[in-house]
Amino acid sequence: MAGRVPSETDEHTATSTPAHTSAPRISSPPGNSLRQSTGIDDEDIEASAAKGGQPASKPTASTANEKPDIEHTVVADDxxxxxxxxxxxxxxxxxxxxxxxxxxxxxxxxxxxxxxxxxxxxxxxxxxxxxxxxxxxxxxxxxxxxxxxxxxxxxxxxxxxxxxxxxxxxxxxxxxxxxxxxxxxxxxxxxxxxxxxxxxxxxxxxxxxxxxxxxxxxxxxxxxxxxxxxxxxxxxxxxxxxxxxxxxxxxxxxxxxxxxxxxxxxxxxxRSLAWQTAKQRALAKAEGSRQAQANRDIKVSRHRRKSRPISLVGIEADLSHGIPAPQFKPTLADVNxxxxxxxxxxxxxxxxxxxxxxxxxxxxxxxxxxxxxxxxxxxxxxxxxxxxxxxxxxxxxxxxxxxxxxxxxxxxxxxxxxxxxxxxxxxxxxxxxxxxxxxxxxxxxxxxxxxxxxxxxxxxxxxxxxxxxxxxxxxxxxxxxxxxxxxxxxxxxxxxxxxxxxxxxxxxxxxxxxxxxxxxxxxxxxxxxxxxxxxxxxxxxxxxxxxxxxxxKLSAWAWLKFRGLRKRIARSR
Incomplete structure (x- = not known):
C-alpha cells in the first residue's frame, strides 16, 4: 500500500516474490534523485538491502529508537x-x-x-x-x-x-x-x-x-x-x-x-505525504477503471461464448492479464x-x-x-x-x-x-x-x-x-x-x-x-x-x-466543543 513505511518483512518479501508479481513501477518527477524513486512501497531499495547492498541512509541517534515515519523512509541519495x-x-x-x-x-x-x-x-x-x-x-x-x-x-x-x-x-x-x-x-x-x-x-x-x-x-x-x-x-x-x-x-x-x-x-x-496521497488517489481511480473494463470484457465474452461454455475463471485470468497495470505520473492536475x-x-x-x-x-x-x-x-x-x-x-x-x-x-x-x-x-x-x-x-x-x-x-x-x-x-x-x-x-x-x-x-x-x-x-x-x-x-x-x-487527533478540538458544534450544524441541515 502506498504511504507504508518499509519493514523487515517487506525486505524478505521483496527477495522471495517473483519479478512478474511486483508492484507496477511508478513514474517520478524529473531530477537526479527523483528518477531513481518509484514510491514508498517500491521494493527495489529493500531488495538491494536484502542482497547485501547498503541502504541509502542510516538511522541517526535521534531516530534509532523511534517508530518509523514517512520522514525517515529509506531513499536513494538521501x-x-x-x-x-x-x-x-x-x-x-x-x-x-x-x-x-x-x-x-x-x-x-x-x-x-x-x-x-x-x-x-x-x-x-x-x-x-x-x-x-x-x-x-x-x-x-x-x-x-x-x-x-x-x-x-x-x-x-x-x-x-x-x-x-x-x-x-x-x-x-x-x-x-x-x-x-x-x-x-x-x-x-x-x-x-x-x-x-x-x-x-x-x-x-x-x-x-x-x-x-x-x-x-x-x-x-x-x-x-x-x-x-x-x-x-x-x-x-x-x-x-x-x-x-x-x-x-x-x-x-x-x-x-x-x-x-x-x-x-x-x-x-x-517522504512526501502530498505525493503519496496523490499517488494513492490516482491509482485507486485507475484500478477502478481497470476493474470496470475487465467486467465489461467478461460480459462480452460470456455473450459471445454461450454456445461454447468454458471456464469463467480462465476468461477472467486472461482478460486481467491483458489489461495494463495502473501507473501514476504526477501532473499539475494533482496540485490542490x-x-x-x-x-x-x-x-x-x-x-x-x-x-x-x-x-x-x-x-x-x-x-x-x-x-x-x-x-x-x-x-x-x-x-x-x-x-x-x-x-x-x-x-x-x-x-x-x-x-x-x-x-x-x-x-x-x-x-x-x-x-x-x-x-x-x-x-x-x-x-x-x-x-x-x-x-x-x-x-x-x-x-x-x-x-x-x-x-x-x-x-x-x-x-x-x-x-x-x-x-x-x-x-x-x-x-x-x-x-x-x-x-x-x-x-x-x-x-x-x-x-x-x-x-x-x-x-x-x-x-x-x-x-x-x-x-x-x-x-x-x-x-x-x-x-x-x-x-x-x-x-x-x-x-x-x-x-x-x-x-x-479525534479529540484535538474537543476543548472548543468543535465536534459537538459541527454535529449540531449537520443535524440542523
Whole structure:
C-alpha cells in the first residue's frame, strides 16, 4: 500500500516474490534523485538491502529508537547524508533567494517622491503597491507548496526567480503606476516560492534536532532584506533614480536564478505525504477503471461464448492479464492548494501557531512603515539614508534573535530527548522562547512612548533592537515547530504560515498610516503590545497541550466543543 513505511518483512518479501508479481513501477518527477524513486512501497531499495547492498541512509541517534515515519523512509541519495559543505552551500542559495524578494518589498521607499512625480502617482496608489505585494507574496505559497510536492523543489525555485526577475526588471522600464503595481504583484507571486518551500528543502536536508539553527540562519535573510532595503534604496536612488532600485533587484534575482541551476534536488517522493496521497488517489481511480473494463470484457465474452461454455475463471485470468497495470505520473492536475490548506487548519496546534506568527509578522510591517514616517518627520527630520540606518536596528535585532532562538531550541530538544530516552516532542522548542516572549510587549511599549514623547534617538534605536530580538526569537522557534510537527508536509504547513503572515501584514500596512495619524505612536504600539501578548497566550497553550492533541487527533478540538458544534450544524441541515 502506498504511504507504508518499509519493514523487515517487506525486505524478505521483496527477495522471495517473483519479478512478474511486483508492484507496477511508478513514474517520478524529473531530477537526479527523483528518477531513481518509484514510491514508498517500491521494493527495489529493500531488495538491494536484502542482497547485501547498503541502504541509502542510516538511522541517526535521534531516530534509532523511534517508530518509523514517512520522514525517515529509506531513499536513494538521501539529502541528510550529504556532506556538510554541500548542505551549507544549498542553505546559502536558499537564504540569498529569500533575501532579494523581501528587499524588493520596500527598496523603493526612498524614491517614493520621484515615483509620484514621474508617474503621477497618488499616496493611495503607492500604499496599494506595497500592500498588494505583501498579500501576493503571502498568498501564492499555497500554490507553490503543493506544486513542489509534485514536481520537486528545484524546478519551482528556477521558475520563481525567473518570474520575479523579469517582472521587476520590466517594472523599472514602464511609465504607468498601474503597470508598476501589476508587475510588482506578479513578481511577488513568483518570489513567494522562496519564502515557503525553502523550509521544505531545509527539512529534507536536516534531522529535526538540527533544524532550529538552520531555520534561524535561513530566516535571517528575509529579516535582513527589509532592514537593508532603505539603505540600499537610498544609495541607488541618489545614483540612478527610482528605476535603479528595480533594475538592481532584477539583476540580483537573475543571479539567484542562475545559482539554482547548480542546486541539488532535495525532494524525495517517498517522504512526501502530498505525493503519496496523490499517488494513492490516482491509482485507486485507475484500478477502478481497470476493474470496470475487465467486467465489461467478461460480459462480452460470456455473450459471445454461450454456445461454447468454458471456464469463467480462465476468461477472467486472461482478460486481467491483458489489461495494463495502473501507473501514476504526477501532473499539475494533482496540485490542490485547498486540500493542503484544509489539512493544516484541521489541526489546532497549527491554527494557534499561525495566528501567533501572523500577529508577530504584521507588527513588524506596521512598525517598518510608521517608523519611516516618524523619523522622516520633525523633530527627527532624517533623510532617506539615515532613516534606513535607524531601521537597520530592527533587522539586526531580528537576526540575533532568530539565530539564537534556533540554537537554543535545538539544544533544548536534544537535552529533553536525552532526559526522556527517546525523541523529544516538537513542543519543547516553544518552551525555549518564554524569556523572549516576556520581553517583547515591554519592548513595544518602550518604543511606543519614547517616539511619542520625541525622546533622543538612542532610546528608540535600543527599543527597535529589542523588538527585533524578542519578536523573532519566538518566531524562529515557532517556524521550526511548524516544520517538525507536520511530518511529511513541511512545505504545505509553511505555505499556510506565509499566507497568515501575508494577510496580517497586508492589513497592518493598510491601516498603519491612518491609525498613526489618528491615535499616535504611543497608543498604536501599546495596542500592538496587547495583541502580541494575546498571541503569546495562544502559543503557550500550544507548548503545553499540543503534544496530546497531535497524539489524539479525534479529540484535538474537543476543548472548543468543535465536534459537538459541527454535529449540531449537520443535524440542523
Amino acid at each position: 539529502p541528510r547524508s550529504w556532506s556538510s559543505a554541500r548542505k551549507w552551500t544549498q542553505l546559502a542559495m536558499l537564504s540569498f533567494g529569500a533575501l532579494i524578494p523581501t528587499m524588493a518589498a520596500n527598496v523603493f521607499f526612498p524614491a517614493i517622491d520621484q515615483i509620484k512625480s514621474d508617474l503621477n502617482a497618488s499616496d493611495a496608489q503607492i500604499s496599494l503597491s506595497i500592500s498588494l505585494y505583501i498579500l501576493a507574496q503571502g498568498s501564492f505559497p499555497l500554490v507553490w507548496a503543493p506544486t513542489s510536492e509534485i514536481i520537486g523543489r528545484k524546478p519551482c525555485f528556477l521558475l520563481a526567480m525567473l518570474i520575479f526577475s523579469v517582472c521587476v526588471g520590466v517594472a523599472g522600464a514602464v511609465r504607468s503606476i498601474k503597470a508598476v503595481i501589476a508587475l510588482r504583484v506578479l513578481g511577488a507571486a513568483g518570489s513567494a516560492a522562496m519564502l515557503s518551500i525553502s523550509a521544505g528543502s531545509i527539512a529534507d536536508m536536516y534531522e529535526p534536532h538540527e533544524r532550529g539553527v538552520k531555520v534561524g540562519i535561513y530566516y535571517s535573510a528575509p529579516l535582513l532584506g527589509p532592514a537593508l532595503a532603505p539603505v540600499i534604496g537610498g544609495a541607488l536612488t541618489e545614483a540612478g533614480g527610482w528605476q535603479a532600485t528595480f533594475y538592481a533587484m532584477a539583476g540580483l534575482g537573475g543571479a539567484s536564478c542562475l545559482s539554482f541551476f547548480f542546486f541539488r534536488e532535495t525532494f524525495r517522493v517517498e 492548494p485547498w486540500s493542503n490548506f484544509k489539512h493544516v487548519l484541521n489541526q489546532p496546534h497549527n491554527v494557534l501557531s499561525l495566528i501567533y506568527n501572523g500577529l508577530a509578522f504584521g507588527s513588524q510591517y506596521s512598525l517598518s512603515y510608521t517608523a519611516a514616517r516618524t523619523f522622516a518627520a520633525a523633530p527627527y527630520s532624517y533623510g532617506p539614508l539615515l532613516v534606513g540606518v535607524v531601521l537597520l536596528a530592527l533587522g539586526v535585532g531580528g537576526i540575533f534573535g532568530s539565530v539564537l532562538g534556533g540554537k537554543l531550541s535545538d539544544l533544548r530538544l536534544r537535552r529533553k530527548g536525552i532526559e526522556l530516552g527517546h525523541k523529544a516532542p516538537a513542543e519543547e522548542r516553544i518552551k525555549s522562547s518564554f524569556l523572549a516572549m516576556m520581553l517583547c510587549p515591554l519592548a513595544f511599549i518602550m518604543y511606543a512612548w519614547t517616539v511619542h514623547q520625541h525622546v533622543e534617538i538612542a532610546a528608540p534605536v535600543v527599543s527597535l533592537v529589542l523588538i527585533g530580538f524578542s519578536t523573532f526569537w519566538p518566531y524562529s522557534t515557532s517556524l521550526s515547530y511548524i516544520v517538525d510537527s507536520n511530518v511529511g508536509g513541511a512545505s504545505g504547513a509553511v505555505s499556510c504560515n506565509s499566507f497568515f503572515r501575508g494577510l496580517t501584514a497586508f492589513v497592518a500596512s493598510e491601516v498603519a498610516g491612518p491609525l498613526q495619524d489618528a491615535v499616535g505612536d504611543g497608543a498604536l504600539y501599546t495596542g500592538w503590545a496587547v495583541l502580541i501578548t494575546f498571541g503569546q497566550v495562544l502559543i503557550t497553550v500550544v507548548a503545553f497541550k499540543a503534544t496530546s492533541w497531535r497524539e489524539d
